[in-house]
Every structure is written in structure tokens, then in C-alpha cells.
Amino acid sequence: MSREGNRLRIVKSVVIHVALVLFTMAVIYPILQVISISLRPGDRLYSTSLALIPDGATLHAYYAIFFEKPFLLWLRNSLLVSITVTIIGVALASTSGYAFARFRFPGHGAGMLGFLVSQMFPATMLLLPLFILLSKIGMIDAIPGLVIAYVATALPFCVWTMKGYYESIPVELEEAAMVDGTTRAGAFWKITLPLSAPALMITALFSFMTAWSEFMVARVIIQSQNLYTLPLGLESLAGTFQTEWANYSAGAVVVCIPVVALFLILNRYLVSGLTLGGVKG
């Protein structure tokens, strides 16, 4: 390669890396700032210092939210809602995605299109009909109502994801299993589902996150304080006259932890390619 070409390559690499560093900082700095604020002592909440570890750093805010506020109750509610939404979401998406991937039936195209169209509307647009529907079945201000709302909003994406993944799994694997002695359901359970682990993980993660960090729908459906989920609880920490920013930030940090942990645990499943080698090519 010529010297000119080499120089161009180096310049290109430097520009790309500078841009990447800037974007990374833009993403990470607010998070670090939240962590920093959560460590500030009560008398320095409005400090303009940019130091990440503040003078007199303390974990008092964490103590406060766990033992002086009903944070554990909100956490329990959030976990209950999110785990239920995840289980129902994965169960429904994995089975209906399979039906859409492997069978042709009346309404197949319309169904998939319907799922897609529902994703084009912002959640706020669906709030009113959701509220009316849930109030008609008496599920306003109830955890099951919130679960239904979240499953309904998460399901279209999950079904599309599962359908797409199933279609990448050769149908011969199921046929081989059926000749080997399973029913179709058995082939699905023993062959297709284990091979779909990456898609199942994405579906689970998406369902969990849909429920875990959602605020708007919860705000409309849940009214009783004892049913608050974490986003609602966090918001309640912001008072009309005064906000305890350290508590607020500590809460925000704790809310992030399960999602980050989930990402770290599921990371290896998110890499597809499990089906390599099973068939020709």
C-alpha cells in the first residue's frame, strides 16, 4: 500500500475513534452523574461540581430509599408485573410465532400486518382505548390490568421476532423428529424451542424491559400508592416544593441494576448461530 493510502487509513481510523469516544462519553456521562448525585451528602445536592465522586460521598440515599421509603414495595410490584409479563409474553409469542412461521391459515397475512401496524402507533395513543377496555373489565388500579396492558404492547414485536427466528430453522429438523417418533408438539418442544434460545432471550428481555421501565401506562392504570411500580414510585419522590435528588438518583441506579444484570446474564444467548452444522452448507 502507498504511503498516501496508509496516511488516509490512519486519519480515517483516528476520526472514527474520536467520534466513538465522544458518543460513548455522551452516553456514559449522564449515568455517572446520576451515580455521583446518589452519593452526595444531603447538604450538597445543588452542587455544580463536575467531580464524579463528590466530597463526603455517602450511601445514605440508598439507605433512605430502602428503609425510609416504600421502595421495597415498589420493587416487589415491579418484579411481580415484569416477571408475569415476561412469562406470559414468552409463552404467547413462542407459540403464536410458531403458528405464523409454519402454517398458512385464513388471516395469516392480516394478523402479521395487524401486529406491525399496532407498532406504528405511539403508546400514548393506545392509552385511552386501553383504559376504557380495562375499566370495562374492572381492571383499573389492579396489577393484572397493568400486566394485560404490557403484554398487549410487547406481544407484536415478540411475535415478529419469534416468527422470523423460527423461519431460519430448517423445517426438516422437525420432520426428522416426527419420523423419529415425536408429535408435532413434541418436535416443537424438543427441537425447535431449544434451538430458538437466542430469540426467546430477546423476547424475554424485551417483555421484561417493556414492563420494568414503563411509566405512562402505569400512571394511568395504577392509582393506589401500594400498587406503585418503581417508575411511579420514583416519580413520587419528586415533590412539588422540594425534590430529594440524592434519593431520586439512588432509586434510578437501583432500578437500572436488574436490567443491566439481565443483559450480562443473557449476553451469550443473544448471539445466534446455534443451528450451524445441523444441516448442509
Place this chain on the structure above:
Amino acid sequence: MAGIILRNLTKSYGKGEPVLEGINLEVHDQEFMVLVGPSGCGKSTILRVVSGLEDIDDGEILIDDRVVNDVPPRDRDIAMVFQSYALYPHMTVYENIAFGLRVRKHPKEKIDGLVREAADTLSLSSMLEKRPGQLSGGERQRVALGRAIVRKPKVFLFDEPLSNLDAKLRVQMRAEISALHERLRITTLYVTHDQVEAMTMGERITVLRDGLVQQVDKPMGLYSNPANRFVGEFIGSPPMNVLPARWTGTELQVGESRIPSTPETITLLANHVGREVFVGVRPELVEIQSEGEGLPARVELVEPMGGESNIYLTMGGRRLIARVDGLPSLRMGDDVRIRMPAGQAHFFDHETERRII
């Protein structure tokens, strides 16, 4: 052990043309039957309906004298080897082979014994803990075979199992499958589009075209007595030369050239005097001379194959192939004379393309 009988099998997809039309076929107990034909002829569909993976529109399928039309694949006591191997990628070789036995809830010790026996038969013993992704094409194919033989089913179904292997491995696996059949004597239905595979492996061969059975016979029966022009051209490599000709009553007129007749030809074509026929001559029967008597032709290409050579010729605008021993001293553009012995030629009706007998 069991035979397979197909009676008036009809199958179409959606509202389209039928893929299979009135298929009647009998595969004898312990027989190795090959289904051969070009792409889209319905051979794989036959295999799939026998396996139960596809339903039929009409007709009957019998395995071991039992009608299995409505019997699900798992209860037909068959094993199938797929073109794509269809090994379960998340399972080890051991688990792949054991799968069918485990599903059928055989005792653990029995499964272990049977899996190890099958692995031993197929030289897979050292690979039992590997996953399909870690195996070569030939090894994967052997695992697929292992999965089929371990259950000792009544019927083996093979769907072009060698088409993804390289030429050398294909020849090797061909011999292995034939040897396996000799040993196990399990009724086998084997689908291929490769007529060499069909000729070398099949005890009998069914030639299919457009969803219709063209001929069922032993390999040499198909080669020596093709039922129609299609079978004549399909079986044999290089393919049979088929030329349109006119039977004058004493000789065959091919374009401007004439092929002298024999007493047998005169008798055979007695009802075709003055009519068009197709004359088929196998490439190995075409004799090439540099001069003298014979039909004038020009060499287009010489294809050395090692022990023999294929000579591509044109005669009066028509292409011919001759197969000769060794490497002849012919070059592209050479003018030669060819002789085609009418006594060993095949004759097909011009309209029906059926063999004239």
C-alpha cells in the same frame, strides 16, 4: 420386514397441477428400490407421502400390508435420511442417534447398547460426544444413517442423501449404503436425480417424469430396453443419441444420411414403413472411422475421461456423442465417418415416443 405398495396415488399442492398422478408402485420386502427422475418429477413427494410428512389427495399407501394413509409418521415404523442430513444441532452425535429410542421410551441400557452398536457399524464410535457442527459432510451423513438404522425400522427412506457430498465421498458413501442394505436387508426407497447412483445402487429402479411412472425395471433392463424415449435418454451416461429418422422399408433416413437396416429391423418396423420414428443409439455403439463407408460427421469436441473418451460430433446439423476406448487421435474440426449399427439401435414411435417392439 415389509413391502410398500402405492395404489393410484394422487397428490397436488393447492389448486395447481397434480404433482403425482395415479402412481402405482410396489416395493418388495427387503428390496432396494430407487426413484429417479429430473427435478420436479415428484420423486421426493412420493417419499414424503410414504413417510407421512405429506397427505395424499387420493389413493392408498400400504406398508407391511397395512393401509397407512391416516397414520402419523411416528407410527409408520419408518426411518428417513434427509438431503440436508437434518441432524439436531444442539445434541451430540450420541443424542442424535439415541433421540428416536428415547422418544419411544426404551430403557436406558438398551438405548446405550443400540447406539454404540450403530456407531460401531458406521465408524462413529470416536465421535459420539461431538456436535454436528464439528463433523465433516461425510461424518454428518453417517450420523444421519446411524439415526435411521438404530431403530431397526420396517422401511428406510432416503431423500437424495448424497447430493451434498463431493464426488469422491459420494462414491464411498454409495458403497457404504449398499453394503449396509446387504447386511440389514431392510426395505428401502431411495430418491435420487443421479442416474449413475440409481444404476449402481438400485435392485430395481422407478423412472419418473412429471408425476408419472415411466418404467420400473432392474438397472440393466432399463438400459437395454427403455420403455420410451425419455427413459432411453435419461438412463446412461453419456445419454443415448436419439435422432429423428424416416423408415423407408429398407433403410433409415436421417436427414441426408442413410443407415442400412438389418433383417430384425425390417421385421420390427414393418408397421412403420414411410413413417417417422426416433432411432436411439448408445454412445458406445457409435463407431468412428477417419474414412471409408459410413455417415459423414464432424468432430466438435474430444473429452478425455481417462480410460475412455467422449467424442462430440455433428451430423447434418444434429449433435451426437460417441464413446471410444483410450484417447483417439481426433481433433476438433476433423471430418470423420460414423457407423451406427441398426441391429442394436432402439426405435421409438414418433408420436407417443414409446418403444417400438
